[in-house]
Amino acid sequence: MLTIIPDLPDHIFGVRASGEVTKDDLQQVLLPGLEKQSEQYKEIYYLLVLETDVQNFTAGAWIQDLIAGIKHLTEWKKIAIVTDQQAVEKFTDIFSYISPGEAKGYKLSELPIAIGWLSHKA
Template sequence: MLQYINDLPPHVVGIRATGEVTKDDMEKVLIPRIDELVARQGEINYLLVPQTDVGNFTLSAWWDDLKLGLKNFTKWNKIAVVTDQKGVEWFSDVFRFFVPGKSKGFALNELDEAVAWISAKE
């Protein structure tokens, strides 16, 4: 399930993932919020807190995620991933070499630091 993270600045989309994440979650929660952000400001600042194993994302959810990433390839400004899953955090740090924006992984106990980083305008 995907849920919005509230109390973030209007230039940031924050999403928490728990349990199973499906295509329906992508289409009803993430994609509309990202589309609205791009329409409003032309760039994406994205905070993701996956509190579920990446294996709990259905194949169709991964497919929608890939399409969303490619559709907005030049719009990604900053991506922060907050998790204690070392593989996901490492992937987030490596991802910065493949997208035009900045990407950074944070541990769960660094959530406040991640929010400050993703919220800071440069």
């Protein structure tokens, strides 16, 4: 399930992933949120708090995620992935080298630090 994280600075769109994440979650929560950020700010500062294993994302969810990434390719400014899954955190740091924006991985205990990093516009 994806839920929007409330009380973030306006230019940051954040979601929390828990349990199983499906294609419908991405179509009903993630894609509309990214679209709104894109229309309003012309750039995307994105926070994902990953409280579930990446294996809990269905194949349809991964396809929708890929579509969103490509659709907004030039608008990504900063992406913070917050998780205690070390492999995901390391992948996020490596992904920063090939993505148009910056990407950083943080531990769940570092959520306030991740929000602080996203708060500063690139």
